[in-house]
Ligand code: FES
Protein backbone atom coordinates (compact mmCIF):
# COMPACT_ATOMS: atom_id res chain seq x y z
CA UNK A 79 0.00 0.00 0.00
CA UNK A 80 1.33 3.42 -0.93
CA UNK A 81 1.98 5.83 1.93
CA UNK A 82 3.08 8.75 -0.21
CA UNK A 83 1.37 9.95 -3.41
CA UNK A 84 2.92 9.15 -6.79
CA UNK A 85 2.58 11.13 -10.03
CA UNK A 86 -0.58 10.80 -12.13
CA UNK A 87 1.14 8.33 -14.46
CA UNK A 88 1.05 5.85 -11.60
CA UNK A 89 4.79 5.68 -10.93
CA UNK A 90 7.82 7.94 -10.70
CA UNK A 91 9.56 6.01 -13.46
CA UNK A 92 6.68 6.43 -15.93
CA UNK A 93 6.53 10.13 -15.03
CA UNK A 94 9.87 10.35 -16.88
CA UNK A 95 9.01 8.39 -20.03
CA UNK A 96 12.54 8.54 -21.43
CA UNK A 97 13.57 6.07 -18.73
CA UNK A 98 11.36 3.20 -19.83
CA UNK A 99 10.44 0.40 -17.48
CA UNK A 100 12.22 -2.59 -19.04
CA UNK A 101 14.91 -4.60 -17.24
CA UNK A 102 18.31 -2.91 -17.31
CA UNK A 103 21.57 -4.31 -18.63
CA UNK A 104 24.57 -4.25 -16.32
CA UNK A 105 27.02 -4.94 -19.12
CA UNK A 106 28.21 -1.39 -18.45
CA UNK A 107 29.75 -2.59 -15.17
CA UNK A 108 31.59 -5.80 -15.86
CA UNK A 109 34.13 -5.24 -18.60
CA UNK A 110 37.48 -3.53 -18.95
CA UNK A 111 36.65 -2.49 -22.52
CA UNK A 112 33.55 -0.63 -21.50
CA UNK A 113 35.38 1.10 -18.67
CA UNK A 114 38.06 2.36 -21.09
CA UNK A 115 35.26 4.00 -23.07
CA UNK A 116 33.77 5.53 -19.93
CA UNK A 117 37.10 7.12 -19.02
CA UNK A 118 37.11 9.24 -22.15
CA UNK A 119 33.37 9.57 -22.64
CA UNK A 120 32.54 10.47 -19.04
CA UNK A 121 35.46 11.31 -16.79
CA UNK A 122 37.31 13.46 -19.31
CA UNK A 123 34.14 15.24 -20.42
CA UNK A 124 32.05 16.18 -17.41
CA UNK A 125 32.40 18.52 -14.47
CA UNK A 126 34.00 16.61 -11.60
CA UNK A 127 33.78 17.80 -8.01
CA UNK A 128 37.27 17.66 -6.55
CA UNK A 129 36.75 19.38 -3.21
CA UNK A 130 35.53 22.39 -1.23
CA UNK A 131 36.83 25.94 -1.00
CA UNK A 132 37.49 25.44 2.72
CA UNK A 133 40.42 23.27 1.62
CA UNK A 134 41.93 26.42 0.07
CA UNK A 135 41.75 28.91 2.94
CA UNK A 136 44.42 31.38 1.78
CA UNK A 137 46.53 32.53 -1.15
CA UNK A 138 48.83 29.67 -2.14
CA UNK A 139 46.73 26.94 -0.52
CA UNK A 140 46.66 23.96 -2.86
CA UNK A 141 45.68 20.32 -3.09
CA UNK A 142 46.25 17.62 -5.68
CA UNK A 143 43.72 15.07 -6.92
CA UNK A 144 44.62 11.82 -8.61
CA UNK A 145 41.99 11.44 -11.34
CA UNK A 146 42.96 8.02 -12.58
CA UNK A 147 39.68 7.57 -14.44
CA UNK A 148 40.37 10.78 -16.35
CA UNK A 149 43.98 9.75 -16.93
CA UNK A 150 45.51 12.70 -15.10
CA UNK A 151 46.45 14.33 -11.82
CA UNK A 152 45.44 17.93 -11.17
CA UNK A 153 46.67 20.57 -8.76
CA UNK A 154 44.05 23.03 -7.51
CA UNK A 155 45.26 26.32 -6.03
CA UNK A 156 43.99 29.55 -4.45
CA UNK A 157 45.42 32.42 -6.50
CA UNK A 158 46.47 35.87 -5.29
CA UNK A 159 43.21 37.48 -6.44
CA UNK A 160 41.20 35.01 -4.33
CA UNK A 161 40.18 32.87 -7.28
CA UNK A 162 40.68 29.14 -7.72
CA UNK A 163 42.62 27.61 -10.61
CA UNK A 164 43.46 24.07 -11.64
CA UNK A 165 46.33 22.71 -13.69
CA UNK A 166 47.44 19.38 -15.03
CA UNK A 167 50.03 18.33 -12.48
CA UNK A 168 52.88 18.15 -15.01
CA UNK A 169 56.07 20.15 -15.41
CA UNK A 170 56.44 21.76 -18.83
CA UNK A 171 60.16 20.98 -19.00
CA UNK A 172 60.27 17.20 -19.30
CA UNK A 173 57.04 15.98 -17.80
CA UNK A 174 57.84 15.33 -14.17
CA UNK A 175 54.84 15.31 -11.89
CA UNK A 176 54.99 18.78 -10.41
CA UNK A 177 53.39 18.55 -6.95
CA UNK A 178 53.79 15.47 -4.79
CA UNK A 179 55.38 14.39 -1.50
CA UNK A 180 57.34 11.20 -0.94
CA UNK A 181 54.99 9.02 -3.00
CA UNK A 182 54.18 10.29 -6.49
CA UNK A 183 50.79 8.54 -6.65
CA UNK A 184 49.50 9.91 -3.34
CA UNK A 185 47.48 13.09 -3.04
CA UNK A 186 48.92 15.99 -1.10
CA UNK A 187 47.94 19.45 0.12
CA UNK A 188 49.61 22.50 1.61
CA UNK A 189 50.42 26.15 1.12
CA UNK A 190 53.19 27.60 -1.03
CA UNK A 191 54.31 30.75 -2.80
CA UNK A 192 55.17 28.94 -6.00
CA UNK A 193 55.47 25.40 -7.34
CA UNK A 194 59.02 24.12 -7.79
CA UNK A 195 59.74 21.02 -9.85
CA UNK A 196 61.84 18.45 -8.02
CA UNK A 197 63.75 17.50 -11.17
CA UNK A 198 65.54 20.62 -12.53
CA UNK A 199 64.00 23.29 -10.34
CA UNK A 200 61.70 25.11 -12.75
CA UNK A 201 59.35 27.35 -10.78
CA UNK A 202 55.75 28.28 -11.52
CA UNK A 203 53.62 31.01 -9.95
CA UNK A 204 50.18 30.36 -8.49
CA UNK A 205 48.63 31.54 -11.78
CA UNK A 206 50.57 28.84 -13.62
CA UNK A 207 53.13 31.19 -15.18
CA UNK A 208 56.69 29.90 -15.54
CA UNK A 209 58.81 32.20 -13.35
CA UNK A 210 62.22 30.61 -13.19
CA UNK A 211 64.26 28.33 -15.40
CA UNK A 212 67.60 26.94 -14.26
CA UNK A 213 70.31 28.07 -16.74
CA UNK A 214 67.71 29.63 -18.95
CA UNK A 215 70.32 30.81 -21.49
CA UNK A 216 71.12 27.17 -22.36
CA UNK A 217 67.71 26.79 -24.05
CA UNK A 218 67.02 27.63 -27.69
CA UNK A 219 64.63 30.34 -28.88
CA UNK A 220 63.13 30.16 -25.45
CA UNK A 221 60.31 32.32 -24.08
CA UNK A 222 59.06 31.46 -20.61
CA UNK A 223 55.63 32.79 -21.58
CA UNK A 224 55.25 29.75 -23.85
CA UNK A 225 55.68 27.29 -20.99
CA UNK A 226 53.10 28.06 -18.35
CA UNK A 227 51.29 25.16 -16.68
CA UNK A 228 48.55 23.46 -18.69
CA UNK A 229 45.37 24.89 -17.25
CA UNK A 230 42.21 22.87 -16.63
CA UNK A 231 38.75 24.44 -16.56
CA UNK A 232 37.86 25.05 -12.92
CA UNK A 233 34.76 26.59 -11.35
CA UNK A 234 33.40 27.04 -7.87
CA UNK A 235 29.70 26.40 -7.30
CA UNK A 236 28.29 26.98 -3.80
CA UNK A 237 31.78 26.42 -2.41
CA UNK A 238 32.26 23.12 -4.28
CA UNK A 239 35.31 23.12 -6.57
CA UNK A 240 34.75 21.48 -9.97
CA UNK A 241 37.16 20.74 -12.81
CA UNK A 242 36.44 19.77 -16.40
CA UNK A 243 39.20 18.10 -18.41
CA UNK A 244 37.55 18.71 -21.77
CA UNK A 245 39.33 21.70 -23.32
CA UNK A 246 36.40 22.14 -25.73
CA UNK A 247 33.78 22.29 -23.00
CA UNK A 248 31.59 25.40 -23.23
CA UNK A 249 29.05 24.69 -20.48
CA UNK A 250 29.50 26.28 -17.04
CA UNK A 251 29.47 24.05 -13.97
CA UNK A 252 26.23 25.60 -12.74
CA UNK A 253 24.56 25.03 -16.12
CA UNK A 254 25.82 21.47 -16.03
CA UNK A 255 24.28 20.93 -12.58
CA UNK A 256 21.02 22.23 -14.04
CA UNK A 257 17.69 22.54 -12.27
CA UNK A 258 18.63 20.24 -9.42
CA UNK A 259 21.75 22.27 -8.67
CA UNK A 260 19.88 25.57 -9.02
CA UNK A 261 17.26 24.39 -6.53
CA UNK A 262 19.75 24.17 -3.66
CA UNK A 263 21.67 27.39 -4.28
CA UNK A 264 21.79 29.39 -1.07
CA UNK A 265 21.97 26.46 1.35
CA UNK A 266 24.60 27.51 3.94
CA UNK A 267 27.20 24.84 3.16
CA UNK A 268 29.89 27.34 4.23
CA UNK A 269 28.72 27.18 7.85
CA UNK A 270 29.32 23.43 8.04
CA UNK A 271 33.07 23.23 8.34
CA UNK A 272 33.53 20.45 10.93
CA UNK A 273 34.70 17.59 8.72
CA UNK A 274 34.81 13.82 9.21
CA UNK A 275 36.09 12.08 6.08
CA UNK A 276 36.15 8.34 5.42
CA UNK A 277 37.87 6.51 2.58
CA UNK A 278 37.58 2.94 1.35
CA UNK A 279 38.98 0.90 -1.49
CA UNK A 280 36.04 -0.98 -2.93
CA UNK A 281 36.20 -4.02 -5.18
CA UNK A 282 33.40 -3.13 -7.53
CA UNK A 283 32.54 -0.98 -10.52
CA UNK A 284 32.03 2.63 -9.43
CA UNK A 285 28.37 2.65 -10.47
CA UNK A 286 27.46 -0.23 -8.19
CA UNK A 287 28.24 1.75 -5.04
CA UNK A 288 26.28 4.73 -6.36
CA UNK A 289 23.42 2.25 -6.91
CA UNK A 290 23.66 1.22 -3.25
CA UNK A 291 23.35 4.81 -2.02
CA UNK A 292 20.82 5.96 -4.62
CA UNK A 293 18.03 3.68 -3.45
CA UNK A 294 16.64 3.01 0.02
CA UNK A 295 14.66 -0.04 -1.09
CA UNK A 296 17.43 -2.05 0.62
CA UNK A 297 17.30 -0.15 3.90
CA UNK A 298 14.62 -2.05 5.83
CA UNK A 299 16.33 -5.34 4.92
CA UNK A 300 20.08 -4.77 4.78
CA UNK A 301 20.09 -2.38 7.74
CA UNK A 302 17.38 -4.18 9.73
CA UNK A 303 19.56 -4.91 12.73
CA UNK A 304 20.55 -1.28 13.24
CA UNK A 305 17.12 -0.44 14.64
CA UNK A 306 15.68 -1.87 17.85
CA UNK A 307 13.81 -5.10 17.13
CA UNK A 308 10.26 -3.82 17.26
CA UNK A 309 11.07 -0.78 15.14
CA UNK A 310 12.85 -2.99 12.64
CA UNK A 311 9.78 -5.21 12.22
CA UNK A 312 7.67 -2.15 11.62
CA UNK A 313 10.09 -0.74 9.03
CA UNK A 314 10.29 -3.93 6.99
CA UNK A 315 6.48 -4.12 7.08
CA UNK A 316 6.30 -0.64 5.53
CA UNK A 317 9.19 -1.08 3.12
CA UNK A 318 10.60 2.12 1.71
CA UNK A 319 8.88 4.80 -0.35
CA UNK A 320 10.52 8.05 -1.35
CA UNK A 321 8.60 11.27 -0.73
CA UNK A 322 9.48 12.37 -4.23
CA UNK A 323 11.93 11.75 -7.04
CA UNK A 324 13.25 13.96 -9.78
CA UNK A 325 15.56 13.47 -12.73
CA UNK A 326 16.83 16.37 -14.78
CA UNK A 327 19.56 16.27 -17.39
CA UNK A 328 22.25 13.87 -16.20
CA UNK A 329 21.31 14.19 -12.55
CA UNK A 330 18.72 12.83 -10.16
CA UNK A 331 17.43 13.19 -6.61
CA UNK A 332 15.29 11.42 -4.06
CA UNK A 333 13.61 13.10 -1.12
CA UNK A 334 13.02 10.82 1.88
CA UNK A 335 11.16 10.86 5.14
CA UNK A 336 13.02 10.57 8.41
CA UNK A 337 11.09 10.47 11.61
CA UNK A 338 14.15 9.61 13.68
CA UNK A 339 15.57 13.00 14.47
CA UNK A 340 14.27 13.27 17.11
CA UNK A 341 12.15 10.11 17.21
CA UNK A 342 8.53 10.34 18.27
CA UNK A 343 9.07 7.57 20.77
CA UNK A 344 12.41 7.21 22.56
CA UNK A 345 11.91 3.45 22.78
CA UNK A 346 12.33 3.34 19.00
CA UNK A 347 16.05 4.02 19.31
CA UNK A 348 19.12 2.49 20.90
CA UNK A 349 20.37 3.53 24.36
CA UNK A 350 23.44 5.35 22.97
CA UNK A 351 21.15 7.39 20.70
CA UNK A 352 18.84 8.25 23.59
CA UNK A 353 21.61 9.59 25.77
CA UNK A 354 23.54 11.41 23.03
CA UNK A 355 20.39 12.63 21.23
CA UNK A 356 21.77 11.66 17.83
CA UNK A 357 21.89 8.86 15.31
CA UNK A 358 21.89 8.11 11.59
CA UNK A 359 19.90 11.24 10.76
CA UNK A 360 22.27 13.40 12.79
CA UNK A 361 22.13 15.28 16.09
CA UNK A 362 18.52 15.85 17.16
CA UNK A 363 19.20 19.35 18.47
CA UNK A 364 19.58 21.32 15.29
CA UNK A 365 22.18 24.09 15.09
CA UNK A 366 21.10 27.50 13.84
CA UNK A 367 22.13 27.88 10.22
CA UNK A 368 20.51 31.26 9.64
CA UNK A 369 17.92 29.99 7.20
CA UNK A 370 14.27 31.10 7.37
CA UNK A 371 13.22 28.78 4.61
CA UNK A 372 14.93 25.95 2.75
CA UNK A 373 15.87 26.59 -0.89
CA UNK A 374 13.03 25.32 -3.13
CA UNK A 375 14.97 22.27 -4.28
CA UNK A 376 15.24 20.86 -0.75
CA UNK A 377 12.30 18.94 0.64
CA UNK A 378 10.53 19.71 -2.66
CA UNK A 379 7.32 18.04 -1.42
CA UNK A 380 7.46 20.33 1.65
CA UNK A 381 6.63 17.26 3.73
CA UNK A 382 6.57 17.64 7.52
CA UNK A 383 8.19 14.20 7.81
CA UNK A 384 11.12 15.14 5.58
CA UNK A 385 14.45 13.67 6.70
CA UNK A 386 16.99 13.80 3.89
CA UNK A 387 17.46 14.71 0.25
CA UNK A 388 19.93 12.69 -1.80
CA UNK A 389 21.30 14.17 -5.03
CA UNK A 390 23.16 12.10 -7.60
CA UNK A 391 25.20 14.56 -9.64
CA UNK A 392 26.60 12.73 -12.65
CA UNK A 393 29.02 11.16 -12.85
CA UNK A 394 30.40 10.49 -9.38
CA UNK A 395 29.33 13.15 -6.88
CA UNK A 396 26.49 12.65 -4.42
CA UNK A 397 25.22 15.27 -2.01
CA UNK A 398 23.00 14.40 0.96
CA UNK A 399 21.32 17.23 2.85
CA UNK A 400 19.81 16.14 6.16
CA UNK A 401 16.88 17.84 7.85
CA UNK A 402 18.87 18.46 11.07
CA UNK A 403 21.18 20.95 9.30
CA UNK A 404 24.21 19.03 8.14
CA UNK A 405 25.33 17.38 4.92
CA UNK A 406 27.39 14.53 3.46
CA UNK A 407 29.20 14.14 0.15
CA UNK A 408 30.07 10.86 -1.56
CA UNK A 409 32.65 10.50 -4.31
CA UNK A 410 33.51 7.40 -6.32
CA UNK A 411 36.88 7.48 -8.10
CA UNK A 412 37.30 4.52 -10.44
CA UNK A 413 40.67 2.79 -10.55
CA UNK A 414 39.59 -0.02 -12.92
CA UNK A 415 36.33 -1.47 -14.20
CA UNK A 416 36.11 -3.52 -11.00
CA UNK A 417 37.56 -1.19 -8.35
CA UNK A 418 37.19 2.34 -7.09
CA UNK A 419 38.02 4.57 -4.17
CA UNK A 420 35.00 5.69 -2.17
CA UNK A 421 35.08 8.87 -0.12
CA UNK A 422 32.31 9.77 2.33
CA UNK A 423 32.64 13.17 3.98
CA UNK A 424 30.41 14.51 6.74
CA UNK A 425 30.06 18.26 7.34
CA UNK A 426 28.65 19.68 10.57
CA UNK A 427 28.36 23.13 12.10
CA UNK A 428 31.42 23.24 14.40
CA UNK A 429 30.42 22.08 17.89
CA UNK A 430 31.01 24.36 20.86
CA UNK A 431 30.52 21.79 23.62
CA UNK A 432 31.64 18.22 24.28
CA UNK A 433 27.98 17.21 24.25
CA UNK A 434 27.53 18.55 20.71
CA UNK A 435 30.80 16.97 19.63
CA UNK A 436 29.71 13.56 20.95
CA UNK A 437 26.39 13.82 19.13
CA UNK A 438 28.33 14.39 15.92
CA UNK A 439 30.71 11.52 16.73
CA UNK A 440 27.74 9.17 17.01
CA UNK A 441 26.39 10.35 13.66
CA UNK A 442 29.83 9.83 12.07
CA UNK A 443 30.35 6.36 13.55
CA UNK A 444 26.79 5.40 12.58
CA UNK A 445 27.50 6.52 9.03
CA UNK A 446 30.52 4.23 8.89
CA UNK A 447 28.59 1.23 10.26
CA UNK A 448 25.88 1.73 7.63
CA UNK A 449 28.38 2.33 4.83
CA UNK A 450 30.24 -0.88 5.69
CA UNK A 451 26.92 -2.68 5.36
CA UNK A 452 26.11 -0.85 2.13
CA UNK A 453 29.52 -1.81 0.76
CA UNK A 454 29.55 -5.42 1.89
CA UNK A 455 27.43 -6.73 -0.99
CA UNK A 456 29.43 -4.99 -3.73
CA UNK A 457 32.32 -7.37 -4.27
CA UNK A 458 29.89 -10.26 -4.29
CA UNK A 459 27.69 -8.49 -6.86
CA UNK A 460 30.68 -7.56 -9.02
CA UNK A 461 31.99 -11.10 -9.15
CA UNK A 462 28.61 -12.48 -10.17
CA UNK A 463 27.98 -9.78 -12.81
CA UNK A 464 31.30 -10.79 -14.32
CA UNK A 465 30.08 -14.35 -14.84
CA UNK A 466 27.62 -13.02 -17.42
CA UNK A 467 25.20 -15.70 -16.28
CA UNK A 468 22.46 -13.09 -16.01
CA UNK A 469 22.74 -9.77 -17.84
CA UNK A 470 19.49 -7.89 -17.35
CA UNK A 471 17.83 -6.94 -14.11
CA UNK A 472 14.40 -5.57 -13.23
CA UNK A 473 14.55 -2.24 -11.39
CA UNK A 474 11.55 -1.13 -9.35
CA UNK A 475 10.08 2.34 -9.07
CA UNK A 476 12.14 3.04 -5.93
CA UNK A 477 15.25 2.27 -8.00
CA UNK A 478 14.53 4.96 -10.59
CA UNK A 479 17.79 6.80 -9.96
CA UNK A 480 19.78 3.66 -10.81
CA UNK A 481 17.89 3.30 -14.06
CA UNK A 482 18.68 6.94 -14.82
CA UNK A 483 22.36 6.64 -13.82
CA UNK A 484 23.07 3.64 -16.03
CA UNK A 485 21.07 5.12 -18.91
CA UNK A 486 23.00 8.39 -18.64
CA UNK A 487 26.36 6.61 -18.47
CA UNK A 488 25.51 4.44 -21.50
CA UNK A 489 24.21 7.47 -23.39
CA UNK A 490 27.49 9.32 -22.79
CA UNK A 491 29.48 6.36 -24.08
CA UNK A 492 27.32 6.04 -27.22
CA UNK A 493 27.59 9.77 -27.94
CA UNK A 494 31.35 9.55 -27.56
CA UNK A 495 31.54 6.64 -29.99
CA UNK A 496 29.46 8.55 -32.50
CA UNK A 497 31.83 11.48 -32.22
CA UNK A 498 34.70 9.13 -32.91
CA UNK A 499 32.82 7.81 -35.91
CA UNK A 500 33.04 4.29 -34.60
CA UNK A 501 30.27 1.78 -34.75
CA UNK A 502 28.75 1.88 -31.29
CA UNK A 503 29.54 -1.18 -29.25
CA UNK A 504 26.30 -3.11 -28.84
CA UNK A 505 25.15 -2.83 -25.27
CA UNK A 506 22.05 -4.89 -24.90
CA UNK A 507 20.40 -2.11 -22.99
CA UNK A 508 16.68 -2.31 -22.90
CA UNK A 509 16.50 1.22 -21.65
CA UNK B 510 51.71 6.22 37.79
CA UNK B 511 49.64 9.36 37.40
CA UNK B 512 45.99 9.17 36.50
CA UNK B 513 44.88 9.44 32.88
CA UNK B 514 41.36 10.63 33.64
CA UNK B 515 40.00 13.38 35.92
CA UNK B 516 39.92 12.32 39.60
CA UNK B 517 36.09 12.08 39.61
CA UNK B 518 36.38 9.32 37.02
CA UNK B 519 38.82 7.13 38.94
CA UNK B 520 36.31 4.29 38.55
CA UNK B 521 37.02 4.30 34.79
CA UNK B 522 40.79 4.42 35.19
CA UNK B 523 41.03 0.68 34.55
CA UNK B 524 39.64 1.38 31.06
CA UNK B 525 42.16 4.17 30.40
CA UNK B 526 43.54 2.21 27.45
CA UNK B 527 40.28 3.07 25.66
CA UNK B 528 41.27 6.74 25.76
CA UNK B 529 42.46 6.89 22.16
CA UNK B 530 42.89 10.00 20.07
CA UNK B 531 41.97 8.70 16.61
CA UNK B 532 39.05 6.80 15.16
CA UNK B 533 41.48 4.32 13.59
CA UNK B 534 42.90 3.43 17.02
CA UNK B 535 39.43 3.16 18.58
CA UNK B 536 38.11 0.97 15.79
CA UNK B 537 41.22 -1.25 15.87
CA UNK B 538 40.85 -1.76 19.62
CA UNK B 539 37.21 -2.64 19.13
CA UNK B 540 38.09 -5.28 16.53
CA UNK B 541 40.85 -6.65 18.78
CA UNK B 542 38.49 -7.01 21.77
CA UNK B 543 36.34 -9.96 22.74
CA UNK B 544 32.59 -9.44 23.25
CA UNK B 545 33.14 -9.91 26.99
CA UNK B 546 35.71 -7.11 27.02
CA UNK B 547 33.47 -4.82 24.99
CA UNK B 548 30.51 -5.55 27.24
CA UNK B 549 32.55 -4.88 30.37
CA UNK B 550 33.78 -1.55 29.05
CA UNK B 551 30.29 -0.57 27.92
CA UNK B 552 28.69 -1.56 31.23
CA UNK B 553 31.18 0.54 33.17
CA UNK B 554 31.36 3.59 30.89
CA UNK B 555 27.78 3.96 29.65
CA UNK B 556 26.33 4.92 33.07
CA UNK B 557 29.09 7.55 33.41
CA UNK B 558 28.53 9.18 30.00
CA UNK B 559 26.15 11.87 31.23
CA UNK B 560 28.56 12.84 34.05
CA UNK B 561 31.48 12.84 31.61
CA UNK B 562 29.68 15.29 29.32
CA UNK B 563 28.88 17.52 32.29
CA UNK B 564 32.49 17.42 33.41
CA UNK B 565 33.87 18.32 29.98
CA UNK B 566 31.31 21.04 29.45
CA UNK B 567 32.65 23.03 32.39
CA UNK B 568 35.23 24.10 29.82
CA UNK B 569 35.02 25.40 26.29
CA UNK B 570 35.55 22.52 23.86
CA UNK B 571 38.66 24.16 22.42
CA UNK B 572 40.20 24.68 25.88
CA UNK B 573 39.72 21.31 27.56
CA UNK B 574 42.37 20.37 30.17
CA UNK B 575 44.33 17.30 29.11
CA UNK B 576 42.58 14.92 31.51
CA UNK B 577 39.15 16.05 30.29
CA UNK B 578 40.31 15.62 26.71
CA UNK B 579 41.34 12.04 27.51
CA UNK B 580 37.95 11.46 29.12
CA UNK B 581 36.26 12.69 25.95
CA UNK B 582 38.36 10.33 23.82
CA UNK B 583 37.24 7.49 26.06
CA UNK B 584 33.64 8.57 25.42
CA UNK B 585 34.30 8.39 21.65
CA UNK B 586 35.47 4.81 22.21
CA UNK B 587 32.22 4.10 24.06
CA UNK B 588 30.29 5.36 21.02
CA UNK B 589 32.31 2.98 18.84
CA UNK B 590 31.92 0.04 21.22
CA UNK B 591 28.17 0.60 21.52
CA UNK B 592 27.65 -0.93 18.07
CA UNK B 593 28.96 -4.40 18.89
CA UNK B 594 27.22 -4.31 22.27
CA UNK B 595 23.85 -2.80 21.35
CA UNK B 596 23.50 -4.03 17.78
CA UNK B 597 25.84 -6.60 16.29
CA UNK B 598 26.70 -9.00 19.13
CA UNK B 599 30.11 -9.22 17.48
CA UNK B 600 32.98 -6.75 17.10
CA UNK B 601 32.80 -6.47 13.31
CA UNK B 602 29.95 -5.29 11.13
CA UNK B 603 28.34 -8.59 9.97
CA UNK B 604 29.17 -9.79 6.46
CA UNK B 605 31.66 -6.98 5.95
CA UNK B 606 34.43 -9.49 5.28
CA UNK B 607 37.79 -7.78 4.94
CA UNK B 608 36.16 -4.48 3.92
CA UNK B 609 37.39 -1.46 5.78
CA UNK B 610 36.71 2.23 5.83
CA UNK B 611 39.35 4.55 7.18
CA UNK B 612 38.82 7.92 8.83
CA UNK B 613 41.23 10.11 6.88
CA UNK B 614 40.13 13.48 8.24
CA UNK B 615 38.70 13.93 11.73
CA UNK B 616 38.39 16.84 14.13
CA UNK B 617 41.44 17.76 16.20
CA UNK B 618 39.43 17.32 19.42
S1 FES C 1 61.06 18.10 -15.49
FE1 FES C 1 60.55 19.76 -14.24
S2 FES C 1 62.31 20.98 -14.26
FE2 FES C 1 62.84 19.36 -15.56
Ligand SMILES: [Fe+2]
Nearest residue numbers: 290297448452
Ligand atom coordinates in the same frame (compact mmCIF):
# COMPACT_ATOMS: atom_id res chain seq x y z
FE1 LIG D 1 22.16 1.81 3.00
